[in-house]
Amino acid sequence: MPDEVLAPNVELFSRNGFAGPNTTIVRAQYRPRFLRARGEYVPRRFHTWDLPAGVFAEPKALPVSILEGEGISFELSRRPAAMSFGYVNVWADELHYIVSGRGELDTEVGTLEVRAGDIVLIPRAVTYRWGEITEEINEYIVVTASELQLDPEGAPGTFNPDLHLDRPVPHGRPGLPVEGEYEVVVRTGDTFTSYFYDVDPIPCLDVVGAPLVLRFNLEHVQGLGVAEGGLAPARLMSSTSGHDFVFGTGSRRSGRPPVHHNADFDEVICYAMGPSPWGSVDTPGTVTWTPKGLLHQGPEEDVQPGYRAFLVETRSTLTMTPAGRDIAHLMETDQYGVHPAEGQTAAAAR
Ligand SMILES: [Fe+2]
Secondary structure (H helix, E strand, C coil): CHHHHHCCEEEEEECCHHHCCEEEEEECCCCCCCCCCCCCCCCEEEEHHHCCHHHHCCCCCCCEEEEEECCEEEEEEEECCCCCCEEEECCCEEEEEEEEEEEEEEECCEEEEEECCEEEEECCCCCEEEEEEEEEEEEEEEEECCCEEECCCCCCCCCCHHHHCECCECCCCCCCEEEEEEEEEEEECCEEEEEEEEECCCCCCCCCCCCCCEEEEHHHCCCCCCCCCCCCCEEEEEECCCCEEEEECCCCCCCCCCEEEECCCEEEEEEEECCCCECCECCCCEEEEECCCCCECCCCCCCCCCCEEEEEEECCCCEECHHHHHCEEEECCCCCCECHHHCCCCCCCC
């Protein structure tokens, strides 16, 4: 198609993510469509629902990392039933996204009834456990060594904390003596230490002061829209180190993202909920990963009736874990489908 070949394509080369500086390059050829790649440094999409059930068969199974780098990891967890122990990550903050399910998240500062679409921020050193599970919980968890702070750009238009942010309800009762021992698993990076108690250590009578655990539902996060052209998505959170950012990247009125190099950040996007597909991505829990510096475009975001997604940008250089590799597919960087060179007949491939 000569018209397509001759039409100029605008490429954006950005340093420091959306902060810039930016360089615009105009080129005749459209470059995100690579024929194939040889080697390991390639974009991927993770089908998180494909992680075998056996990985979580043990009642004491812990979250499994699929992608990790210095100071950050992306993990999956599945909870069909209540946990019989407490868990506390003392070196890292945790962002829990509930891909599906419904249940009670019990923390040392109270309990939360959690449902699909919820994002729960659990700071380091807060002990928690899953209580009664109404419907199996599937979680995608972003674990950051640097403190993760909610600082929504464009609030209250993009996100209104006064309306949509809440916190656990204190138990208002003592922790009771247990039969035998109650275990709390303390996580320090990749190692674990167990403490044992003769009482349930989690319930609290009351909580005052600054909120510790925060929760909101992604359906209440609105994209920054513009009548014409494109606009960077709205930041939802950032880490105090300046190494990690979280953006709401759901549907919005905006031009399609430009072809771009994000020279300094790996991009990890979780497609959270529909009903609209986002390009070739239509299953909640699909995680796309574009390593830093690789040319990509990504699908149109201006779709109706809409979808919700969020992007984590990190300066860390990420690599797949063995569990991640098991559920990873080579990804094309136009519509974010499974790349045809992978040899699959995925509907996503163009
Ligand atoms: Fe990008």
